[in-house]
Amino acid sequence: MKNPTENNWLLYCRPGFEQDCAQEVLRLARQQRPVTVIEQPAIQADSGYVQIALNEQTLKYRELIFSRQLIRLHHSIAVLSERDRLTPILTAIANLPGNFGTLWLEVPDTNDGKLLATFTRRFQPLLETALREQNRLVDDIKLPRLHIFFPDKSSALIGSSDPHNSSPAIMGIVRQSMPAEAPSRSTMKLAEAIEVFMDRSEQTRLLRAGMQAVDLGAAPGGWTWQLVKRGIRVTAVDNGPMKGASAKHPLVEHLKQDGFKFAPRKAVDWLVCDMVEKPAKVATLIGDWFAAGWCKHAIFNLKLPMKQRLVAVDSALGGIRKRLDDEGINYKMIAKQLYHDRDEITVFLTKTKG
Numbered sequence: 452m453k454n455p456t457e458n459n460w461l462l463y464c465r466p467g468f469e470q471d472c473a474q475e476v477l478r479l480a481r482q483q484r485p486v487t488v489i490e491q492p493a494i495q496a497d498s499g500y501v502q503i504a505l506n507e508q509t510l511k512y513r514e515l516i517f518s519r520q521l522i523r524l525h526h527s528i529a530v531l532s533e534r535d536r537l538t539p540i541l542t543a544i545a546n547l548p549g550n551f552g553t554l555w556l557e558v559p560d561t562n563d564g565k566l567l568a569t570f571t572r573r574f575q576p577l578l579e580t581a582l583r584e585q586n587r588l589v590d591d592i593k594l595p596r597l598h599i600f601f602p603d604k605s606s607a608l609i610g611s612s613d614p615h616n617s618s619p620a621i622m623g624i625v626r627q628s629m630p631a632e633a634p635s636r637s638t639m640k641l642a643e644a645i646e647v648f649m650d651r652s653e654q655t656r657l658l659r660a661g662m663q664a665v666d667l668g669a670a671p672g673g674w675t676w677q678l679v680k681r682g683i684r685v686t687a688v689d690n691g692p693m694k695g696a697s698a699k700h701p702l703v704e705h706l707k708q709d710g711f712k713f714a715p716r717k718a719v720d721w722l723v724c725d726m727v728e729k730p731a732k733v734a735t736l737i738g739d740w741f742a743a744g745w746c747k748h749a750i751f752n753l754k755l756p757m758k759q760r761l762v763a764v765d766s767a768l769g770g771i772r773k774r775l776d777d778e779g780i781n782y783k784m785i786a787k788q789l790y791h792d793r794d795e796i797t798v799f800l801t802k803t804k805g
């Protein structure tokens with residue numbers, strides 16, 4: 452690749468989702484400037500990243516479901532010599548305007564990428580010291596971040612991200628640790644969703660002790676556990692058994708019922724839903740809950756089909772938007788394929804004031 456101009460982007464994604472990531476970006480770009488012909492990006496399957504050239508468009512990180520990180524790509528170094536990687540990288544950075552607030556050395560989220568982590572750990576202080584001496588790297592989190600992405604040990608992509616339009620986490624991965632008391636690993640999905648979708652003040656405002664929630668498809672109880680540990684009372688709906696800390700918790704009422712038929716006795720604050728079902732069916736259910744006024748906020752998972760994943764996502768989210776618009780409900784909806792999501796995405800939907 453030649454040195455790209457300002458309109459080249461580097462996006463990270465879950466390995467295996469490169470097509471979805473690229474298709475989604477191209478679609479957004481076409482919506483902004485429909486007449487523009489955009490070059491089809493060369494996709495490397497299972498690489499965990501996508502490079503894409505667009506004409507003038509601005510992308511909004513929050514609108515991208517399959518992108519973990521959004522980076523403006525400034526320069527690519529196709530061949531890095533093993534003897535001196537530092538000089539060509541510093542030379543490329545010297546040609547970039549402005550200063551940077553953070554330096555992130557990143558690798559693909561693949562097994563090959565993991566093998567590079569030892570190298571990046573050793574390389575980081577060398578590069579950081581040199582950039583600090585040149586006053587190109589200063590401690591200011593408001594300044595753009597400098598990303599040096601190593602697809603492998605002998606090439607590098609150099610780009611920057613806007614802290615207001617990107618993920619705040621290195622490699623775009625908001626990792627969670629598995630709490631010993633939680634009954635399932637799924638708990639990390641809801642923990643990540645809360646951190647990704649809500650800032651600290653929203654978390655404090657929207658997840659308060661004394662609130663009421665319904666968890667559809669709750670068993671064995673990882674999502675329920677995230678809620679009860681915040682003091683929220685949960686009606687856990689699932690024919691399967693609740694386990695561990697969620698089984699006998701005083702704030703949990705377990706109902707062995709069909710989540711698609713369950714109706715709450717009175718409105719609750721939260722609906723969470725992790726049932727394994729077709730996205731269209733879950734989307735209709737979520738629309739029904741909001742239309743009936745049964746909840747104010749929801750976090751739910753949409754399991755993706757093997758093929759036409761973006762089409763299924765668009766159709767499900769489009770269906771919810773239409774239903775809420777028809778009902779005159781104001782809302783905010785954000786969807787993301789989280790790090791702890793596999794063949795699925797997670798959605799946050801909340802009612803807003805008019």
Ligand SMILES: C[S@@+](CC[C@H](N)C(=O)[O-])C[C@H]1O[C@@H](n2cnc3c(N)ncnc32)[C@H](O)[C@@H]1O
Binds near residue numbers: 635636690691708
């Ligand atoms: C991925 S698991 C949920 C894991 C859970 N969120 C946790 O953190 O432990 C999906 C659950 O949905 C339940 N489920 C699927 N269809 C359902 C339905 N129609 N009604 C109620 N539960 C359902 C299954 O029994 C299963 O326990």
